[in-house]
Amino acid sequence: MKQFKHLIKPYIIWASILIVVPLILIVLYAFTSDGNEVLTLHFTWANFAKFLETTYLSVILKSFRLGILTTLICLVCGYPLAYIISKYSEKVQSFLILMVTIPMWINMLLRTYAWMNILSDNGLVNNLLKMLGISPITMMYTDFSVIVGLVCNFMPFMIIPIHTSLSKMDKSLIEAANDLGANPFQTFWKVTWKLSMPGVVNGVMMVFLLSISTFVIPKLLGGGQYMLIGNLIESQFISVGDWNFGSAISLILAVIILIFMSLMKKMDTQDD
Amino acid sequence: MSNKLIELKNLTKNFDDQQVLRGINLDIHENEFLTLLGPSGCGKTTTLRIIAGFEEPSGGEVLFNGIEISKLPPYKREINTVFQKYALFPHLNVMDNIGFGLNLKKVDKTVIEQKVKRMLKMVGLEGFEKRDVTLLSGGQQQRVAIARALVNEPKVLLLDEPLGALDAKIRKQMQIELKKIQREVGITFIYVTHDQEEALSMSDTVVVMNNGEIQQIGSPTDIYNEPENRFVAGFIGESNIIEGTMIKDFLVEFDGFQFECVDKGFEDNEAIEVVLRPEDLDIVEPDQAKIRGTVRNITFKGVHYEILIETELRTYMVHTTDYAEVGREVGLKFGPEDIHVMCRMGGY
Amino acid sequence: MKKNSKLSGLYLGILFFLMYLPIGVVVVFSFNEARLPVRFTGFSLKWYQELFHDRDLIQALKNSLILAISSCGVSAVIGTLGAVGLSRIHWKTKGVMEYISILPLMIPEIILGMVLMAFFYMLNLPFGMLTLLIGHTVFCVPYILMEVKARLVGMDPSLEEAARDLGAGSFRAFWDITLPLIMPAVISGSLLAFAMSMDDVVISIFVTGPRVSTLPIKVYTQMKTGVTPEINALCTMMLGVILLVLAVYLIMGKRGKGNKRDEQ
Numbered sequence: 001m002k003q004f005k006h007l008i009k010p011y012i013i014w015a016s017i018l019i020v021v022p023l024i025l026i027v028l029y030a031f032t033s034d035g036n037e038v039l040t041l042h043f044t045w046a047n048f049a050k051f052l053e054t055t056y057l058s059v060i061l062k063s064f065r066l067g068i069l070t071t072l073i074c075l076v077c078g079y080p081l082a083y084i085i086s087k088y089s090e091k092v093q094s095f096l097i098l099m100v101t102i103p104m105w106i107n108m109l110l111r112t113y114a115w116m117n118i119l120s121d122n123g124l125v126n127n128l129l130k131m132l133g134i135s136p137i138t139m140m141y142t143d144f145s146v147i148v149g150l151v152c153n154f155m156p157f158m159i160i161p162i163h164t165s166l167s168k169m170d171k172s173l174i175e176a177a178n179d180l181g182a183n184p185f186q187t188f189w190k191v192t193w194k195l196s197m198p199g200v201v202n203g204v205m206m207v208f209l210l211s212i213s214t215f216v217i218p219k220l221l222g223g224g225q226y227m228l229i230g231n232l233i234e235s236q237f238i239s240v241g242d243w244n245f246g247s248a249i250s251l252i253l254a255v256i257i258l259i260f261m262s263l264m265k266k267m268d269t270q271d272d
Numbered sequence: 273m274s275n276k277l278i279e280l281k282n283l284t285k286n287f288d289d290q291q292v293l294r295g296i297n298l299d300i301h302e303n304e305f306l307t308l309l310g311p312s313g314c315g316k317t318t319t320l321r322i323i324a325g326f327e328e329p330s331g332g333e334v335l336f337n338g339i340e341i342s343k344l345p346p347y348k349r350e351i352n353t354v355f356q357k358y359a360l361f362p363h364l365n366v367m368d369n370i371g372f373g374l375n376l377k378k379v380d381k382t383v384i385e386q387k388v389k390r391m392l393k394m395v396g397l398e399g400f401e402k403r404d405v406t407l408l409s410g411g412q413q414q415r416v417a418i419a420r421a422l423v424n425e426p427k428v429l430l431l432d433e434p435l436g437a438l439d440a441k442i443r444k445q446m447q448i449e450l451k452k453i454q455r456e457v458g459i460t461f462i463y464v465t466h467d468q469e470e471a472l473s474m475s476d477t478v479v480v481m482n483n484g485e486i487q488q489i490g491s492p493t494d495i496y497n498e499p500e501n502r503f504v505a506g507f508i509g510e511s512n513i514i515e516g517t518m519i520k521d522f523l524v525e526f527d528g529f530q531f532e533c534v535d536k537g538f539e540d541n542e543a544i545e546v547v548l549r550p551e552d553l554d555i556v557e558p559d560q561a562k563i564r565g566t567v568r569n570i571t572f573k574g575v576h577y578e579i580l581i582e583t584e585l586r587t588y589m590v591h592t593t594d595y596a597e598v599g600r601e602v603g604l605k606f607g608p609e610d611i612h613v614m615c616r617m618g619g620y
Numbered sequence: 621m622k623k624n625s626k627l628s629g630l631y632l633g634i635l636f637f638l639m640y641l642p643i644g645v646v647v648v649f650s651f652n653e654a655r656l657p658v659r660f661t662g663f664s665l666k667w668y669q670e671l672f673h674d675r676d677l678i679q680a681l682k683n684s685l686i687l688a689i690s691s692c693g694v695s696a697v698i699g700t701l702g703a704v705g706l707s708r709i710h711w712k713t714k715g716v717m718e719y720i721s722i723l724p725l726m727i728p729e730i731i732l733g734m735v736l737m738a739f740f741y742m743l744n745l746p747f748g749m750l751t752l753l754i755g756h757t758v759f760c761v762p763y764i765l766m767e768v769k770a771r772l773v774g775m776d777p778s779l780e781e782a783a784r785d786l787g788a789g790s791f792r793a794f795w796d797i798t799l800p801l802i803m804p805a806v807i808s809g810s811l812l813a814f815a816m817s818m819d820d821v822v823i824s825i826f827v828t829g830p831r832v833s834t835l836p837i838k839v840y841t842q843m844k845t846g847v848t849p850e851i852n853a854l855c856t857m858m859l860g861v862i863l864l865v866l867a868v869y870l871i872m873g874k875r876g877k878g879n880k881r882d883e884q
Contacts, residue, residue, distance in 0.1 A: 008705020011765075014698050015720055018758050022739040026731075029738065081635050084628040096632075098870070103639050105862050107819050109839050110855040114642030116843075117649065124645065152639060213728030216821055220843060230730045237734050237826070247738070250731045257728070326781055347787045359778040363800050372796075373786035424786060 029247035047248035056232070060252075063228040066143070067212035070150040071158075074207045075200070077151075078158035082199075083192075085159075086166040097163060104156045112149055112220050119145050119221075141223035149221040150211045157210065158203035165199030166192070201264045209257055229253050275302045277427065277460055278323065283332035285318050285484075292318050294484040295332070300428075300462060305454050307463045309471040310481035311507070316464045319481075320430050323462065324353050352421035353430040357437060358413045360405040366392075366416055367401040373424040391419035394453065411442045418453065428460045435470065447474055468508045472496060480504050497549075501617045505547045512548040512588050515616065517541055524613055527585055529562040535613040545616050550591040552610035555579065561603025563588075567596045647859070650852035667853040677854065680838040687749065687834060688817040691756035696810045698757065699764030700802070704794075706765075707772045725762050732758065733826030740827060747829035755827035756820065760813035767809030771802045804872060811869040815862060 033044045050056065085096045103111065118124045119139040126136040139145050173195070177187040215230030222228075227235075229249065236246030278300040285293040293315045300306055308316035321327040322334060325346035334342040341349060352373075360369050368375075370391055371384045379387075392398055395415035400408075405416060414434060421429055431450075435443045451474050454461045465471055471478050472492040480487040480495060480503075488500045499505035502513055516526030521536035526546050538544060558564045565583035579590045581602060588604060596602060653664040671677060706718065724732060736758065740751045779801070783793035821836040828837060835858065842851055 006705075007701045008709060011698055011702025011705055011761075012717075014757070014761065015702075015717075018736075018739075018754065019720055019723055022735040025739055025742065026735050077635065080628075080631060084632055087628070099636060100639070102863070102866070103643060105815060105819075105866050106643060106859055107821075107836060107839070107855070107862075109821055109836060109843065110646055110859070111642045113839075113843055113851065113855070114645040117645055118642065152642065155635075155639065209726075209728065213730050215730050216840070230728070233730050233734060237737060243738060246734060250734060253728065254731060257726075261726075324781075324785060326784075345789070346781070346784045347789055351785075353782070353785045355778040355782055357776060357778065359776055359782040361779060361783075361797055361801075372783070372788075376787045376792060420782075420786065 026247045026250060029244050030251045031248075033244055047244050048252070050245055051248060051252065056249075059227050059232050060229055063212050063230075066147065066150070066228065067208050070147055070154065070211040071204055071208045073147070073151050074155050074158040075204060078155055078203065079162055079196075079200070082159045082162035082166055085163055086169075093163075093167065097160065100156050100159050100163075103152075108153055108216065109220075111153060112217055115145070115149050115152070115221060116140065119148065140221065141226070143222075145221040146218050146226065149217045150214065153217060154207045154210050157206040161202035161206070162196055162199040165196045165202075169195050197267075201267060205261055205264050208260065212257070213253060276300070277302050277304075277337065278462075279333075279335040279338075280319070280323075281333040281335065283319070283322065283334065284330050285315070285322065285327065286330045292484050293322075293329070296484075296486055298479060298486065298489070300460060302427075302460060303458055304477055305451070305461045305463065305475050306477045306479065307465060307471040307475040308479050308481055309465060309468060309507075310487075311466055314481040315484040316466075316481050317432060320353075320432055320462060320464050323428070324351055324430050325349050350427040351430060352424050352426040352428075353432065354414075354417045354421050354434045356432045356434065358417040360413055360416055360420070362406050364405070365401070366397070366403045366405055366408075369405055369416060370420045370423050372420065387423050388419075391423045394422075394456065395419045396449075410438050411446065414438065414446060418450075422453070422457060426459065428462060429454075431461060431463045433465055434463075435465075435467075443470075450474065472508070480507065482507070498612055499547055499614060501614050502545055503617070505545075505612075505614065510550055510589060510591075512550065512553075512586075514546045514548065514586065516544055516546050516613075518544045518613060522608075524611060527563055527583070531562075531611060532608040533611040533613060534609050535611070538613065543616050545614050547612040547614060548588070548606060548610060549612075550578070550589045551576070552606055553588065553590045553592070554605045555581075555590060555592055555594060555596050556603045556605045558601050558603045561605045563604040565602065565604065567598050567600045567602060570596060570598060643859070646852050646855045649849065650856040652849065652852075655849060667849045668857075671850050671853045671857075674850065676833070677835075677838060677850070680833045680835045683749070683832060684818055684835040687752050687756060688814050691753050691760050691817050692810045692814045694753070695757045695760035695764050695813055696806055699761045699809065700768050700806050702761070703765045703768035703772060704798070704802075706769065721765055722762055724758050725766075729759075729820075729822040733823040736823065737826040747827065748832045751827045751829070752824060752832065752834070755823050756817045759820070759823065760817060763813045763816060764806065764809035767805040767812070768802050771805035775801055808869055808872045811865060811872065815865055815869075818858075818862070818865075 030047055031043055031045075033042045033046060051060075081100075085093055085100075088096065116123075120126075121136060121138060121140065123140075125139065129136055169192070173191055174187055177191045182190060212228075213230050215228065215234050218226045218228045218231055233246050233249050233253070236242050236249065240246075276299050278298075280296050280298040280300075283293055283296040284291065292313075296315070296319060298319075308319060310316050318327060322329050322342070325341075325344060325348075329342050332342075333340050336349070336351075361372065364372070367385075367388055370388045374384045374387065388401065389398075392400055395418055397412060397415050397419070400412070400416075405413060408416065417434070418429075434450075435446050438446060447470060450461075450463075463471075463474065472495070475492055477489065478492055478495045479489050482503050488495060488504045490498070495504065496508055499508065499511075505511045505513055514526045516524055518535075518538040518541065519525050519530060520540050521538075522533055524531055524533045524535070524544070524546060563583055565581040565588065567579060568582045568587065569580040571578045573591070576591045576593050577595060579592060579596055581588045581590060581604060583604075590604070648660065650667060651663050651665070652660050653662040653666070654660075702721065706714070706721070711717075727735075733755070736751075736755050740747065740754075745751055745754075775798075780793050780797055783797045784790065788796060819836060820834075821840050824834050824837050825840065828834070833841070835854075839851060839854065842848065
C-alpha cells in the first residue's frame with residue numbers, strides 16, 4: 001500500500017497553498033500596519049486596540065445577541081420537529097428529512113429575497129393585514145426581519161443533526177425507562193434529551209457559527225446600515241480598504257468560534 | 273510430504289514498539305495441511321500475512337523452494353489467500369470474482385470460463401456464474417472465495433480463520449469439505465484458527481503459538497497427548513496440570529507419591545510438570561488408589577459427567593460416564609501411559 | 621400517542637409552511653403579470669421571455685456553469701487523490717492534515733473569501749474566472765474528500781489485498797477494485813460540490829473581477845439596486861435545475877448506500 005502514499009502530494013500542495021498560506025497571511029495582516037500593498041511587517045497591536053472602540057464593540061455585542069437568539073429559536077422550534085419526525089416510520093422519516101433539506105439546496109439569496117417580498121411595507125403580510133382592516137406594520141430593516149431570515153435559513157442545520165441522533169437511538173431504551181417506572185416526562189428528560197445531546201450540540205454549533213458570521217442576510221433584510229461582524233469585515237475589505245483591521249476582526253471572530261466550539265465539544269463529552 | 277516448500281527462519285516482526293513475532297522457525301512441506309493455532313494476538317495472522325506478502329518481516333527469512341521471497345510483492349508469489357471476511361469484490365459477479373486472477377494474466381476467455389466452471393463444480397456451486405456475490409449466503413461466499421483462490425493453481429493456499437463468520441452447523445460441514453478439497457487439489461494449505469477443535473480435526477500438522485513464539489509443532493495426536501508445556505496442555509483440551517519431580521527415567525513423583533510412567537530423557541530429580549487428561553482418570557474405591565479425595569461437584573455434559581474431586585493439595589477434574597454422588601470419598605486411578613511429563617516453564 | 625398525533629401533524633405543517641413560504645412566493649410571482657410582487661394579477665410568462673433576452677444574465681449563467689463544472693472536475697481529482705492518500709499514510713501529522721482538510725467547511729465563508737482575496741491580491745493574480753475557479757476549489761475539495769474518505773473507511777481493506785494476492789499490481793488493484801468501489805462517492809461528492817459552486821455568493825463576491833459575474837453574483841447585485849420580476853423567473857428556473865441535480869444526487873447516493881449495506 002505504500003505505493004500510493006505519493007498520491008497525497010497534489011492534495012498537500014493544494015492544501016498548503018490555498019488553506020495554510022492564506023491563513024498565515026491573515027494573521028500577519030492582523031498584527032501589522034501600513035496598508036494592503038506589501039507586507040511591510042510593522043508589528044502592532046493597533047488593529048486590535050481599534051476594535052475596543054465602542055462602535056465596534058457594539059457591533060460584536062449585537063452579533064452575539066442575534067446569534068444566540070437565532071440559535072435559541074432554532075433549537076426551540078427545531079427540536080420538537082426533529083422529535084416528531086423521528087416518530088414516523090422509516091420511509092416517512094426519510095421523506096420528511098428530504099423535505100427539510102430541499103430549502104437548503106435553494107439559493108440563500110432566493111429565500112432571502114422572498115422574505116423581502118413578504119415582509120416589505122406593501123408586501124404579502126401587510127396586504128393581508130390591510131384586508132383584515134389592521135394598519136400595516138413596518139417589519140423590513142428591523143431586528144425582526146433579520147432574525148426571521150436567519151432562523152428560516154438555518155433551521156435545517158438544527159433539525160438534521162438532532163434528528164440523526166434521535167433516529168439512531170435504540171427504541172428499547174425508552175421502553176426500558178418506561179418499564180423501570182419513568183413517566184413520559186421523566187423518560188424524555190432523562191433518556192431522550194440526554195441521548196440526543198450530541199445532535200443538539202452539533203446543531204447549536206452550526207447555527208451559531210453560521211448566524212454570527214453571516215453578512216448577506218443582514219445586508220438584504222436589515223438594510224445598508226445594519227452592521228454585524230460579517231458586514232464589518234466585508235466593509236473593511238471592500239469599501240473602507242483597511243485590510244489590517246479587517247484581518248484583525250476576522251481573527252477575533254475565528255478565535256470566538258474556536259472557543260465556542262471547544263466549549264460545546266467539552267459539554268458533549270461530559271454528557272457522554 | 274517430504275519436500276520442504278516454505279521455510280521460515282528466525283522470523284521477527286515489530287509493529288511500532290511492540291514485538292509480535294519473536295523468532296519463528298518453521299518448515300512447511302508439500303501437500304501438508306498445516307494449522308497455526310493460538311489465542312488472538314499470538315502472531316498467527318501476522319505469520320500468515322508475511323507468507324502472503326502483505327507484511328514484510330522485521331528480521332529473518334522466508335524461503336520458498338529455497339529462494340528468499342520476503343521482499344517479493346504478493347502478486348509475484350505462487351500463493352493465494354482466502355480472507356477472513358472473504359473479501360469478495362462487491363461490484364463483480366461470481367464469475368468475474370473467480371476469474372479475476374486469470375483475467376489479469378490475460379488468459380483466454382473461453383479457458384477462463386471452463387476453469388471457473390470446474391472450480392464452481394468442485395466447491396458445489398454449479399450454475400452460480402452470474403449471481404451477485406453480495407446476495408450469497410455466508411457459506412456460499414466462503415466457497416466462492418476458495419474457488420477464486422484455487423483457480424489460480426497456487427502451490428500454497430493460505431486461509432485466515434475462514435470459518436469464523438459461519439454458524440456452527442455450516443462450520444462443521446465446511447471443515448469436512450475443506451479437507452476434501454485439499455486432498456483433491458493436492459497442495460499445501462496453511463490454516464489459521466483459534467479453534468482447537470477445528471485445528472485437531474483437519475490438520476496434518478498443528479503449530480501452537482503464543483506471544484509471538486511457537487510453543488509446539490506436531491501431529492494433532494502428539495499435540496493432544498504429549499503437550500510439551502503448560503501452555504499447550506492448557507490451551508488444547510482440558511487438563512489437570514501438576515508440578516512434580518522426575519526421579520529418574522520412567523519414575524515420576526507428584527502429590528507426595530511416586531508413579532511409574534513412560535517418559536524418559538529428563539535429568540534425574542528435574543523439576544517438571546505432569547499433565548493428566550480428565551478422561552484418562554478413573555474413579556475407584558479409596559483403597560485401590562494412591563491419590564484420594566472427596567467428590568465436590570458433578571455436572572452432566574451430555575456424553576459424560578464432569579466431576580471435581582478435591583484432594584488435600586488440589587482439585588482434579590475427571591471426565592467419566594460413571595456417576596458419583598457429591599461428598600463421597602473416592603480414589604483416582606490412572607496408568608503409566610496416562611501420565612504426560614513436560615518441562616516446567618517460567619511465567620505461566 | 622393518538623391524541624398527540626394531530627397536534628404534532630399541525631406543528632409539522634406550520635413549520636414546513638414557513639420553510640416553504642418564501643420558495644412558493646418566488647415561484648408564484650414569477651408567473652405574475654404585474655411588476656410589483658404584491659398582488660397576483662394574472663398568469664404570464666413575460667418575465668421568462670425577458671429573461672432570455674437579457675444577455676448579461678445569460679452570460680452570467682454560462683459563467684456559473686463553466687465555473688461549477690471546471691472547479692468540480694479539478695476538485696474531484698485533488699479530493700479523491702487526497703482521500704486515498706490520507707487513508708494510506710500513517711504519519712504523525714495525519715491528525716493535523718485531517719483537521720486541515722475540513723477547515724474550509726468550518727471557517728465562516730466571509731473569512732475564507734476575504735483570506736483568498738488578500739492572497740490573490742498579494743500574488744498579483746488577475747481577478748476573474750481563474751481566481752473564481754481557484755476560490756471555488758477551496759470549498760469543493762473538502763466536500764469530495766469527505767465523501768470519498770467516508771466510503772474508504774467503510775471499505776474492507778482486504779479487498780485490495782485480495783486483488784494483489786490474485787496477481788494484480790498495486791496500480792491494477794487500485795484501478796480495478798478501489799476506484800470502482802469509491803466511484804459512487806466521487807460522483808455524489810462532485811454533485812454536492814457542483815450545487816455548492818452554483819450557489820455560492822460570499823466567496824465569489826470577494827474573488828471575482830470587475831467584469832466577471834456568476835449567476836448568484838448577478839442576483840445579489842440586482843437585489844441591492846432594484847428588483848425586477850425577471851429575478852423571480854430566474855430563481856424559479858435555478859430552483860428547477862437544482863431540484864434536478866438533487867434528484868440525480870439522491871439516486872446516486874441511494875445506489876452507493878445500497879452497495880455499502882451489501883458489503884456487510
